[in-house]
Amino acid sequence: MVSITDPYDALLVVSFGGPEGQDDVIPFLENVTRGKGIPRARLEEVGEHYRAFGGRSPINDQNRALIANLEHELAERNISLPVYWGNRNWDPYLADELARMRDDGVTRAAAFVTSAYDSYSGCRQYREDLWRAVEATGPGAPRIDRLRHCFDHPGFVMANADGVVGALGDLPPSAAERARIVYVTHSIPVTMAETSGPTGGAYVAQHLAVADAVSAQVAARTGVAREHDLVYCSRSGPPSMPWLEPDVNDHLAALASRGVDAVVLAPIGFLSDHMEVAYDLDTEAVATAKELGIAAARAATAGTHPDFVATVLDLLVERAAVERGEPVTRASIGAPGPAADVSPAGCCPNLRADLPALCGEDTPPLPWVASK
Numbered sequence: 001m002v003s004i005t006d007p008y009d010a011l012l013v014v015s016f017g018g019p020e021g022q023d024d025v026i027p028f029l030e031n032v033t034r035g036k037g038i039p040r041a042r043l044e045e046v047g048e049h050y051r052a053f054g055g056r057s058p059i060n061d062q063n064r065a066l067i068a069n070l071e072h073e074l075a076e077r078n079i080s081l082p083v084y085w086g087n088r089n090w091d092p093y094l095a096d097e098l099a100r101m102r103d104d105g106v107t108r109a110a111a112f113v114t115s116a117y118d119s120y121s122g123c124r125q126y127r128e129d130l131w132r133a134v135e136a137t138g139p140g141a142p143r144i145d146r147l148r149h150c151f152d153h154p155g156f157v158m159a160n161a162d163g164v165v166g167a168l169g170d171l172p173p174s175a176a177e178r179a180r181i182v183y184v185t186h187s188i189p190v191t192m193a194e195t196s197g198p199t200g201g202a203y204v205a206q207h208l209a210v211a212d213a214v215s216a217q218v219a220a221r222t223g224v225a226r227e228h229d230l231v232y233c234s235r236s237g238p239p240s241m242p243w244l245e246p247d248v249n250d251h252l253a254a255l256a257s258r259g260v261d262a263v264v265l266a267p268i269g270f271l272s273d274h275m276e277v278a279y280d281l282d283t284e285a286v287a288t289a290k291e292l293g294i295a296a297a298r299a300a301t302a303g304t305h306p307d308f309v310a311t312v313l314d315l316l317v318e319r320a321a322v323e324r325g326e327p328v329t330r331a332s333i334g335a336p337g338p339a340a341d342v343s344p345a346g347c348c349p350n351l352r353a354d355l356p357a358l359c360g361e362d363t364p365p366l367p368w369v370a371s372k
């Protein structure tokens with residue numbers, strides 16, 4: 001009997017990883033920034049963010065919770081499919097997890113990458129990680145298909161709209177009535193943004209589409225049409241290198257000078273409460289808003305929202321049907337439309353080096369596995 005998840009025998013959650021104690025902070029940051037030209041001062045500053053939270057990033061526990069929810073939902077649907085978890089920068093590392101999958105007899109896995117949008121950081125870099133992990137695992141490594149980015153899945157949008165509606169409820173009623181929605185995502189170098197996706201510009205275009213879709217839902221549910229903006233946090237790199245702007249703190253100051261006194265900060269760029277959310281938004285931006293006399297509430301991230309958990313499984317079931325050669329209807333909020341299953345050649349390029357990456361049309365052949 002064909003299962004709706006055939007031909008897959010596992011789901012692999014691929015994520016960033018984070019430190020779990022003070023001793024992990026420096027080795028973790030060294031892993032993240034190796035070869036990236038991040039100034040020492042920025043590293044020390046970010047290290048302090050982690051130190052202030054006991055050296056522990058929230059991201060690993062968020063992933064454990066997502067996986068527990070995925071396992072529960074799979075069981076509810078009577079689907080027997082093990083879930084694995086491998087990271088780029090911290091234990092459990094991808095290569096170790098792939099070896100474990102091989103030892104467990106997994107031959108073909110669908111990979112959900114915890115990054116919703118196209119960019120080198122969120123797309124090709126993970127595919128380079130996957131290539132290296134498959135290479136390290138050697139013959140017998142499972143075949144891996146990366147699921148398309150989830151940004152335009154209606155379930156992801158619904159989860160974020162719920163977050164905004166919830167945050168409006170955290171504001172005093174009079175402030176909620178006139179609150180502006182400030183969508184926040186990770187800043188990236190302008191050159192990375194310009195080259196993101198198959199033809200460039202995808203990172204910002206995809207975020208703008210999500211911001212529009214979430215705002216439309218919030219307007220429908222609250223009966224109030226609100227203005228919104230897309231702004232950025234967590235800028236890194238040398239000051240001479242342009243990164244996407246405006247920064248959320250600068251933007252709040254600009255809004256205050258225009259008389260805005262209530263906002264919802266909605267981190268649509270993050271799938272769960274990462275350190276950027278805990279520090280850059282909940283600590284820093286909230287303090288900025290307070291100083292400026294702006295009432296601010298932070299919208300929940302998709303996290304373990306049931307609609308988001310269902311989104312991951314929906315993307316898995318969709319791709320499984322594609323691989324079985326069946327026609328599929330892709331759930332999408334519309335333009336710019338779903339990202340590709342298999343990344344087109346040159347998509348989200350690595351501007352520093354030309355490294356092999358899995359799950360792309362430009363993936364070189366691996367002689368000892370059946371597939372890309």
Ligand SMILES: CC1=C(CCC(=O)O)c2cc3nc(cc4[nH]c(cc5[nH]c(cc1n2)c(C)c5CCC(=O)O)c(CCC(=O)O)c4C)C(CCC(=O)O)=C3C
Binds near residue numbers: 057115122235
């Ligand atoms: C687009 C994007 C995402 C979203 C997509 C995705 O999820 O991948 C993301 C996620 C994350 N970024 C994270 C942490 C860090 N990112 C850094 C550095 C950088 N991020 C960049 C971009 C992105 N990053 C870039 C262009 C750099 C410069 C260096 C480079 O070109 O790579 C640095 C070094 C210090 C600094 O430079 O700030 C840290 C510590 C964490 C973990 C958080 C936690 O612990 O909860 C997560 C989920």
Ligand SMILES: [Fe+2]
Binds near residue numbers: 186
């Ligand atoms: Fe980052």
